[in-house]
Amino acid sequence: MQWSVIQWRSRSARWLTLGCLLIAGPVPGAGAARELDQGVPFPLLEGFENFGEKDGIPGHKVHSVLKTREGQLWIGTFDGLCVRQADGKFRRYGPEEGLSHKLVLCLAEDTNTGDLWIGTARGLNRFSGGKFTTYTQTDSGLPNNVVYGVDVVGETVWAATAAGAGALNLRTGAWKIYDQNNTLMHEPWCYAITKSPEFVYIGVWGGGILEHNPKTGSFKEYRDPDGDFQFVLAADAGPVGDITSWVYWEEGVLWQATYFGMSRYDGARWRTWVEGKSPLLSNFVNFVTAHHRVAWIGTDRGVSVTDATNWVNYAVSEKGEGTVEIHQPHQPVVRQRLATTLANGFVLGIWVDDQEVWFATSNGLTRGRYAPQDKAARVAEAQP
């Protein structure tokens, strides 16, 4: 193997070995993840492939990525919505085709109909049968035009906007608006939406997480217990912060991304992680998704992956160099330079399935290839 596996315990040793690594330079990554694998109970990535303007992506910034049930890859960019075609090139849809705004912030699929829901900087869009239907603040019940998050919950489309959450009943066409006037919402600034079989979770900028039971119409609030935006005075006691930048629920676990770290709630217990006191790459977390019970966390310095015990970080330096770092309990940190890496460290969206991982970054789209192992099932079988 050409890779240099580095293990260190002390800060001085870390700098020494890092210096040696930089001298050694990048090396191919085939098989590296297997070499690195020291019992991490979820798959590692062994390589990255980047996509940009040469592939038909119109702008540098990619804000969201989604793969439909049929395997079609969609991305939301600073300059339009794109779909990956059979030849690997991306086809763009912009305002010229009926999209309400060029900046696409979020995507969701209605798995019942196959329709795509698109949140933009000016309005919500439905892409169905090759045509766009737009919903804006002035011609619908959408609370605000800036749609940061969208999800489909049964027959209802939920939109997280800058002035409340909007719920569109697809059967009746009726809208409901949820904001500080009719919920526990501390501020009306909604940044993300996710769902569990029972609840809808709204990520609120400045208001933590709001849990809504559609059957009863009730709301429950999860707030940072120390009441301070900046400082985590009570670890593992509740959400790490009230500036919620994203939320995601999967297999009984609710993950919260904030600008002050990460939180995990399994219905009984909160866990929190902050940079410096945990392996989390950066406190500035813009996105989190989960595959089974493994969270994929998009920060401004790369991606952290964790099952709440083990951590794997795919970091990008300011010079564009990539590293993988593995943190496991009672084991030294393993760090390795990567031959290929994310298109950019500022990661705004992630899509994960059993085949691959896609990353929306501020300088293009990246596909991550798994090492040839099958650990997803093992993670799925684990208890929360």
Place this chain on the structure above:
Amino acid sequence: MGQGRRGRRWRRGRARGVIAGACFLCLLGLGSPPGGLGLGRALGGEAAPLLIGLLLPPEEPQGLSVRQGVMLAVETANQAPGPRARLVVRGRPGQWGADADEAARMATEDGAQALIAPVDGAASHLALQVAGRTAVPVLTLCPDSLVTGTGVPWMARIAPGADLEAQTLFAQVGRPADRHVPHWAVVLPAGRAGREAAHDVLAAARQMQAEVVKTLDVGTNGVAPPSSVAEVLAARPDAILVWLDPAPAARWVLALRGAGFAGRLAGPGRLAGPEFCVATGAAGEGFTVPAIVYDAGSQASSRRFTAAYRARFGQEPEVVAAQAYDAASLLITLLRESGAHPLHRLFPLVWTGPGASGPLRFDRQGNRVVTLTLRVCHHGSFQAAPASSAL
């Protein structure tokens, strides 16, 4: 909690490089256009215009001053060689949240490379939400401490924090001869603005061990009905903190003095301008505000700014005009320095330099680092407080 994301060494190093370069150019006499920060002149060559977006809701109380301050900064910067700066101003009436549309529009359609957010806290948060997703940096004029508490790495606040201003007042305004702890009443705006101001003011009171015996939220129109004035005075405060914008603050000062209150009146630093002084007249005599202590360089910058503002607009500048001027000047300087690189990489700002509103220096959270003193209204203008400020 670790705040290491803000402390990246390379960023600090780079920002320090900018500062060092600025200082060097100033020493050589190459920089310092009148009232400016003095970096642009050494950077010649034609380049695409630098675009700054100013989010300015129509209901912004001192909107005209903010706009004029930013305009003057752009005009001053464009007198120097280097890429020209351009300004786009957006803000429209509408339901709550309309400012989010406008901020997003500037960052996307207009192509603004940086935003200036207004004094209003809600509008500043909406701009910061756009910044969180687009990495377009924001300088805000909002004094609310929670604005810099949002954790957006590429933001800074030009206005001194309301918490720090209130602490200064509670600490430096003396106590009455017959009491160890002065009793304060606080008049706050209603709604969200009042909630945020109360958060900072009451925290400052706790920290400085000042006793707040009464708080009263008043309507945004600033009307001071006799019943409300009587309610405040019934608490028998030694001093009253009027934490409002200039026009409503002036109405309250007139009403309180008219009702016979003879104790100390005080308010936020942004009141120390002509609008408040003219509106209060003799009733404003003795009104106390916190003010930034200027160093020699900032005194010179302030003099140049005031002269240029007076010549351009025919009036004396408000405090927020100087802050808006500094925000725009700083952004233009940073944009010229960052060149082809994204501006957000220069954040957190480790900036030290003179400004029209006082020395410009920021901590890792984007708070402006200032030393505050007291200024007192005397004969229609604010002057250094006398050595004894006993109630």
